[in-house]
Structures are given as structure tokens and as C-alpha cells.
Amino acid sequence: MKKILPVLALFISAFSLAQTPCVNGVAGGYPCDGIDFLSRLSLNDLGASSGNDSWGWTDPQDGKEYAIMGLSNGAAFVDISDPVNPVYLGKLPTHTDSSTWRDIKVYNNYAFVVSEASGHGMQVFDLTRLRSVANPPATFSEDAYYGGFGHCHNIVINEETGYAYAVGTSSFGGGPHFVNIQDPLNPVAAGGFSGDNYCHDAQVVMYDGPDADYAGREILFGSNEDRVSIVDVTDKANPQGISNGFYGSVEYTHQGWLTEDKRYFIIGDELDESSFGFNTRTIIFDVSDLDNPFVHFEYEGDTEAIDHNGYVVGNDFYLSSYRAGLRIIDISDIENGNMSETKYFDTYPNNDSANFDGAWSVYPYFASGNIVISDIDRGLFIVRDHLLGLNDNSVSNFAIAPNPAKNFVTISSKAEPISQVEIFNVLGQKVMDQNFEASLSENINISNLQAGMYVMKINAATTKRLLID
Template sequence: MKISLQVLILLFSTFSIAQTPCENGMAGQYPCNGLDLLSRISLSAMNASAGNDSWGWTDPQDGKEYAIMGLNNGAAFVDISDPINPIYLGKLPTHSDSSIWRDIKVYNNYAFIVSEASGHGMQVFDLTRLRSVSNAPEVFTEDAHYNGFGRCHNIVINEETGYAYAVGTSTFGGGPHFVNIQNPLSPVAAGGFSGDNYSHDAQVVIYDGPDADYAGREILFGSNEDRVSIVDVTDKNNPIGISNGFYGSVDYTHQGWLTDDKHYFIIGDELDESTFGFNTRTIIFDVSDLDNPVVHFEYESDDVQAIDHNGYVLGNEFYLSSYRAGLRIMDISDIENQNMVETKFFDTYPGSNSANFDGAWSVYPFFASGNIVISDIDRGLFIVRDSSLGVNDNSISTFAIAPNPAKDLVTISSKTEPFAQIEIFNVLGQKVINLNFANSLSENIDISKLQSGMYVVKINSTTTKRLLIN
């Protein structure tokens, strides 16, 4: 990609803070624990006055990672393949008016964007266009538009089925509005569910959890203002409400995410801290019986009063954007025994952790590289990383991977340094292969059972390299 002198000047002016390790509890001006700051892009660099949601896309062609951030006046696209020197590629302007609420999800190399702005509908943007940006930052145009609703608070996508679920619209009483996006450029209305209150956010999965009664069904877990709503949406013409989950001291059931085993649903109440005076509180539901969800326990921070907002599970960690307290990461490996422990944090709003609506709106922790995106209402886009992971692939390592891309078999070799362990992780950070050797210099690895996409290979628990499977 050719970048002009003017673009380079813009890029260097974009970052108010560059790579800054977390040392003695601080990364520059930002309080931290266990997370290094790689870079930040300010709102002004993206010609916006407020930030909101964020998501990510990994290009299956070359494994490059891109952050997508919602702004008051559009959606920004950022190449973070070099997280220390990210490139702001440009913005897709809002379809109608500006709004502080915007939400993005990704399916099949397309971004789907909604907003509370009047008449906004759903924008569709072809992310593969980001491969050929030659004059950043560009002003993009949408590739398709869905007008089956106007205002919309949030969008949920089940990538396994190719259905989007718009929630918080004026249709279906604010309940999920179904859209078939299997052909992303031709979204088709597919019904909805109005049987259980306004839905603020949701997660939809093909169910493979402990309740055998619903195995293989498409199940929606909604955060519906004062309750958890569980709905079978397999038959779009006949969605069926399964159950509700309730908890004490409820004010506004905001958002939740399932643990990997589908045994627990971790939710946040957006207003309980300010209304009841809790420290940051998270409610953990036991949803092993979908007909009878019950509160398993409540986790409350020892010393932080901030409002919790969006939280996501990756393996044994829960990543929580916590407004003025920034990103908080909890170890949930012992959740069965009602234990959660905060292990890391990065505070994007230094100076106060009070219960107010500033700071970290959302977090995207699913990049295979380990890079974590935080979208901040006031300070823009942050890229952080676990201090123990280092920054980039070890390009000077003696280890080699060939062929790459690969299909059925890949050879990992070394000229000098023997390896004892090889681990392979998918884009969700899940370990899909774990092999141990007696100090080998060359091994053939069977990858035929892995789906196509980008993976990270970790050698001897230290060196990481990317592997593309086609």
C-alpha cells in the first residue's frame, strides 16, 4: 500500500499515546495491571466527538486484523495488523442523523451497522474493500441497506445460521427483529418475536450446552430490561419463549454472554450501581436448565464503583468494559464454585472510577493475536495486550511453518532450537491442538480437521506465528 506524506503526517498526529508498557501500575497516564498499551487513536483523528461500540474482523485471506469502532457520526475502520502503528483507513458515515448509539457485528466478511438515529436502518459494508485502501482515510459508502426498521439499539448475529437479530427497534415491541443475511447484499425480513418485553441486547447460538432438551436448537439469550429472556428462534415463523430469569435489586438488565460450556450466562445491570450504591456488580445465572434459569451468585468489585456495560467471555476469562473503570478482566475458571477474581485491568478514564457514563463503552477480545480493542466514549480507540504475551510474532525466530497457507498438513521445523510443545489457537482464542514432543526439530502436524481461517501457532509457550488454513 502506498501512503502519501500527508497521510503519514496524519497518522503520526493520530496517536496521543504510543506503545507504553504497564510499569508500576501505570501505562503513561493510564492506571493498569497486566495490560500494556500498544496505541490509541483519538476521536479527533477520526473526525468524531463521541465513541461507542466496537467489533473486529480478521481477513481470512491473509490473517490481517481490523478494528471497527462506532462513532457518533459513523463507523470507523482501522488496520491493526501492526498494533503499535495502526492505520485509520476511513469511515462509513451514518445513514441518517448522528447518534451516540451505534452497534456493529460481522458476518461473512461484511459489517452490519445499526444506530438509534431516526431512519437509520441497517447498513451493510463489504470489509474486503479494506484490502485496497490507497488514500487513507477514505469516506466509504454502504454496499447495501435494510430499511425494515428505522431506529435500532443493537444488532446480534448468529454466524452459524446467517441470521441477524436487531433488538430495540420500533418493530415487534422492541423484541428481536429477524433478518436473513445469508446473502449479505440482499438482507431479507424473516419475522420477529414480541412476546417478552423490549430487548436491549442478546446472544444467539446453536445450542450445545447441558440441557439435552434443546440440543441443536437456535436459542436466543436476551437481556430485556428487567429480566433474562430465553427464546427458541429455530423456526423463524414460530419463535417460542422458553423462560425468564429474574434477580434481586434489578434496575436495567443490559447485556450478557454465555460461558463456553453454555452452563452460565453472565450479565450486567447498567443502573444498579448508581441506583442502589453497589460497587460494580455482575450477576451470574445458571442456565443449565433452560426452562429454569436461576441466579448462581453475584460478583461485586471490592473497590470499584463504576457502571458495567458490555462483557464477553473468552475461555476462562471475562472481559468487561466498565465505563470509568475501563477494561476489567476476571478469571472465571472456578465459576462453578462461585468464584470470580479480577486479574488484569486497563483504565481508559483515569482520575475517577465513579458510577457515571464516561469511559469504556465496549471491548473486543477475540483476535487470535491477543490484541484487545477498547472503544472509549471520550478518548477513542485503544489497543492493549496482555503484558506476558509480547507485541508481535517473533519474526527472527529460527522456527518455520510451511506451507502457509496450508490445507491438510503443515510442517513446523527449526534449524537450531528444538521444540517441546506446539499449541494452535483459533480466532476466538480457543486451543484446538496441543502436542508435546521430546525436543524435536521437525514435525508434521495434521490440520485436516480444522476449518479454514486464521490460526495462531504457539511454540514452546513463547514464540507465536500465524497460520492460514484454506
């Protein structure tokens, strides 16, 4: 395990560590570096034979956090507000048959679930039902259903516009199938795009990146088997292909995610490690000119494992890397062609070979700093960055919004009055300390703080992660 700088050690000592800290390269029997182990629910606990995708939901009413995990036979919902003692609340069974593939995304307090199972379509589940589960685990029913397609490999949602993009269906040649979900209980078909090969996965954003030609447009970045596909989907009735990005030694362009400045698109090829013998390879595209994407550089990790799903939070790239587990890669110097692994938690201790076992996906967007890993063989893991391994037993008492924030952030409480708020940077330095007259809501000016990750401590007890854009 890497040595911790003295100032970091002081920072950590100020708080209680997580349940099983990463010490000498091990946490809870799993290899690690800088990531603490909080808890695990096995496949047996979840009543399934295999696991797949994962996502998360934070209840805006009380700030409680919930993990959602795709399983062979449905989607599981887990209360992780106490991450050391997660509560399996229940399962939404598959709409038709069991399947190796299931995918979930969230919009406006609803979960949208698709699967490769024949005739499955899209299930809609009201997540607010999780607030009052009397005798968990419950067997849930779907609240709405969309049958405009049958099997589906993946679902993408642009939360800013209220549109879902189902990819890998039998419609539109496997290209994105548009669904208006602005009224979640009444999904409406909205067209599709068939102009550029089968789409395996995608990210859709309201574009505010460096290419002024597309400012304010809704842009889809697709991982389309042998290429990156960039499509303007603003006009659902007339989507326009913009460009393709190609790279060498292509085997299966699987999934990608934009950096937060939208200058780079980081993708993984799912079969290149086994076909060409690379160590875990990540391809970084420069997409600053959407009409002319090109390979900026390639990064190879330290193991032979196959990469699967990756997501960006600030200057970190969270990569689920099958048999190598979760890998966190520093992308702060991506402009100069430099990336480096800084932390990991290996959910598959046996080996790091190029096979399809271990970590399928990761969800790193909880404000608490809790990270969810869904493992094909071992179920649901909850882990946390060692530097954020803080005692957060009252995580449900306070809600923070927005998060990420820019100039102001509001802290609200349903019961416990807010008397003090402290903010620390990642070096453990206190950058803000404010006292209040014990109110239930406070609006805090953070405009003087630089963009990055911080830890907010409320009433000298509860800790939250705060991201500043």
C-alpha cells in the same frame, strides 16, 4: 502490580515485550495491572465527537486484523496488523443522523451497522474493500441496505445460521427483529418475536449446552430491561418463549454472555451501581435447565464503576466497565460461586465513579491476543495481555484456522515458508515443537493438548494466540 512467577518471567523474557509494558501499575500514562498499552487513536484522529461500540474482523486471506469502532457520525475501520502503528483506513458515514449509539457485528466478511439515529436501518459493508485503500482515510459507501426497521439499539448475529437479530427497534415491540443475511448483499426480513418486553441486547447460539431438551436448537438469550429472556428462535415463523430469569435489585438488565459450556449466563445491570450504590455488580445465572434459570450468585468488583459490555474467552470474562476501563475476571471457579479480577487497563484515569464515561465496549477475540477497547471520550485503544505481549511484527504473514480449534489447526502463509512451529502454554512451558520442509501450509494435530489458551510461535519469530476447545 502483582509479582510474576519465575517461570512466567522466563516465558516473557523469551520474547520482546509490547510497546509500552505495564510497569508499576502504569502503561502509557494509564493505570493497569497485567495489560500492556500498544497504541491509541483519539476521537480527533477518527473525526468524531464521541465513541461507542467496537468489534473486529480478521481477513481469512492473510490473517490481517482490523478493528471496527462505532462513532457518533459513522463506523471507523482500522488496520491493526501492526498494533503499535494502527492505520485508520476510513469511515462509513451514518445513514441518516449522528447518534450516541451505534452497533456493529460481522458475518461472512461483511459488517452490519445499526444506530439509534432516526430512520437509520441496517448498513452492510464489504470488509474485503479494506484490503486496498489507496489514500486513507477514505469515506466509504454502504454496499447494501436494509430498511425493514428505522432506529435500532443493537444487532446480534448468529454466524452459524446466517441470521441477524436487530433489537430495540420500533418493530415487534422492541423485541428481536429477524433478518436473513445468508446473502449479505440481499438481507431479507424473516419475522420477529414480540412476546417478552423490549430487548436491549442478546446472544444467539446453536445450543449444545447441558439441557438435552434443546440440543441443536437456535436459542436467543436476551437482556430485556428487567429480566433475562430465553427464546427458541429455530422456527423464524413461530419463535417460542422458553423462560424468564429474574434477580433482585433490578434496575436495567443490559447485556450478557454465556460461558463456553453454556451452563451460565453472565449479565450486567447498567443502572444498579448508581441507583443502589453497589460496586460493579455482575449477576451470574445458572441456565443449565433452560426452562428454569436462576441466580447462581452475584459478584461485586473493586470499584464503583458502571459495567457495560462483557464477553467470555475461555476462563476469562472481559468487561468494559465505563470509568474503570477494561476489567478481566477469572471465571474458572464459577461453578463454586467464585470470580476474581486478575487484570485491568483503565482508559479513564480520572476516577472510577459510577458515571457514563470511559470504556463502552471491548473486543477480545483476535488470534494475535490484541484487545480493542472503544472509549466514549478517548477513542480506540489497542492493548494486550502482559503474558502475550510478544513481538508480532509479521502478524499478517500467517493465518491460523480454525481458532478456536479442537483436534487440528491449519497454518497457512502467502509468502514465507513455514519451517518451525512451537506451542507454549500460559506457564511458558513448550508443549509442542515441530519442524517442516518449508511449505506454505501445515496441518497440525493438537488433539493431545488440553483445552485452554496457548501461544504459537512460527519460524522462531511470529507469535499467535491459539485457543483450544
